[in-house]
Amino acid sequence: MVPLPLAQLMDQFRRLPGIGPKTAARLAYHVLGMERERALALANSIIAAKDKIAYCSVCFSLTDENPCAICRSQTRDHHTICVVEEPRDVAAMERTRGHERNRGYQGTYHVLQGTLSPLDGIGPEDIRIRELVERIQTGDVREVIMATNPNLEGEVTATYVARLLKPLGIQVTRIARGLPTGSDLEYADEETLAKALENRREI
Amino acid sequence: MVPLPLAQLMDQFRRLPGIGPKTAARLAYHVLGMERERALALANSIIAAKDKIAYCSVCFSLTDENPCAICRSQTRDHHTICVVEEPRDVAAMERTRGHERNRGYQGTYHVLQGTLSPLDGIGPEDIRIRELVERIQTGDVREVIMATNPNLEGEVTATYVARLLKPLGIQVTRIARGLPTGSDLEYADEETLAKALENRREI
Numbered sequence: 001m002v003p004l005p006l007a008q009l010m011d012q013f014r015r016l017p018g019i020g021p022k023t024a025a026r027l028a029y030h031v032l033g034m035e036r037e038r039a040l041a042l043a044n045s046i047i048a049a050k051d052k053i054a055y056c057s058v059c060f061s062l063t064d065e066n067p068c069a070i071c072r073s074q075t076r077d078h079h080t081i082c083v084v085e086e087p088r089d090v091a092a093m094e095r096t097r098g099h100e101r102n103r104g105y106q107g108t109y110h111v112l113q114g115t116l117s118p119l120d121g122i123g124p125e126d127i128r129i130r131e132l133v134e135r136i137q138t139g140d141v142r143e144v145i146m147a148t149n150p151n152l153e154g155e156v157t158a159t160y161v162a163r164l165l166k167p168l169g170i171q172v173t174r175i176a177r178g179l180p181t182g183s184d185l186e187y188a189d190e191e192t193l194a195k196a197l198e199n200r201r202e203i
Numbered sequence: 204m205v206p207l208p209l210a211q212l213m214d215q216f217r218r219l220p221g222i223g224p225k226t227a228a229r230l231a232y233h234v235l236g237m238e239r240e241r242a243l244a245l246a247n248s249i250i251a252a253k254d255k256i257a258y259c260s261v262c263f264s265l266t267d268e269n270p271c272a273i274c275r276s277q278t279r280d281h282h283t284i285c286v287v288e289e290p291r292d293v294a295a296m297e298r299t300r301g302h303e304r305n306r307g308y309q310g311t312y313h314v315l316q317g318t319l320s321p322l323d324g325i326g327p328e329d330i331r332i333r334e335l336v337e338r339i340q341t342g343d344v345r346e347v348i349m350a351t352n353p354n355l356e357g358e359v360t361a362t363y364v365a366r367l368l369k370p371l372g373i374q375v376t377r378i379a380r381g382l383p384t385g386s387d388l389e390y391a392d393e394e395t396l397a398k399a400l401e402n403r404r405e406i
Contacts, residue, residue, distance in 0.1 A: 009252040043246040064206040
């Protein structure tokens with residue numbers, strides 16, 4: 001007895017990740033209660049994001065201009081490339097810069113758009129490794145920081161890329177593993193604690 | 204460094220109820236990864252729901268036809284009106300019917316579109332009480348089931364409406380407190396709701 005357009009809207013929301021049937025229903029009823037202009041703004045922003053945003057042809061992050069603002073920037077360090085899995089990881093790294101632009105990460109990025117995953121049949125040719133090698137061969141890159149996720153696929157990918165790049169005569173580093181700031185030693189898993197111990201530094 | 208159309212989409216998602224900044228970001232990146240047709244379907248369903256759905260002029264529930272399917276139905280019991288707070292509560296009551304149409308609630312509805320709330324300055328003239336009285340005065344209504352939420356505002360509203368309707372010579376009942384106090388009708392399971400309906404008592 002739910003009117004069809006409402007049922008269809010619930011169904012659309014339900015297809016989104018992490019949205020179950022009850023949340024979908026709540027969102028759909030909320031949309032019906034919104035001012036028409038607000039609902040239009042939501043719908044239009046979906047279409048605008050989809051139509052105006054594409055992958056940067058240099059770093060393969062998401063951008064509304066090509067190359068992206070970071071790849072075009074005169075103030076970024078183009079000798080350093082931070083390699084991440086997904087565009088959202090670029091946004092995470094950029095947050096290290098805070099409000100002062102002379103802090104945090106100053107270099108550029110390369111988005112692999114995935115990780116190696118032999119079990120899922122995802123090999124080197126399925127992610128943007130070839131394009132990374134080309135960037136290094138044609139540019140003046142001195143360091144590549146592997147910032148793939150600290151899980152099985154991320155580690156495998158970091159190791160594979162490092163072996164591929166080292167013969168090119170550049171430094172390849174891996175972001176540190178340790179205890180997250182504000183966490184509790186008592187609740188840290190053994191793997192994290194072991195890595196934190198292994199990577200200890202003199203104070 | 205997030206491209207503007209992406210930031211705008213995140214902002215739009217963040218305005219939805221229960222969606223925090225991280226979920227908004229996850230949804231926005233997901234939309235960018237969707238097929239364009241799928242993203243359009245989502246955007247269009249928002250506009251379609253908003254444009255095609257309005258309030259039924261009889262029961263004030265949401266419908267894409269006026270009067271709504273329940274108000275027009277020949278098989279529903281039009282002598283019985285179940286009074287609820289919001290359109291989503293109609294959907295919840297309808298779920299008591301399950302797949303067999305001879306079970307659960309057989310009557311019609313009246314959506315108050317709110318509750319009395321003296322503290323918030325919401326009085327009888329701010330919700331659809333006048334329209335309910337008119338329906339009873341012009342139709343052959345024998346029983347009104349008050350199915351407002353089992354919380355303070357819902358009880359106050361149920362009691363107020365009951366006092367108003369009893370002089371009209373009809374039976375006014377309240378769904379049983381099988382529902383846990385302080386909970387929300389919208390989220391009740393069908394079985395609890397069916398029991399509460401079955402155990403309704405005169406007020």
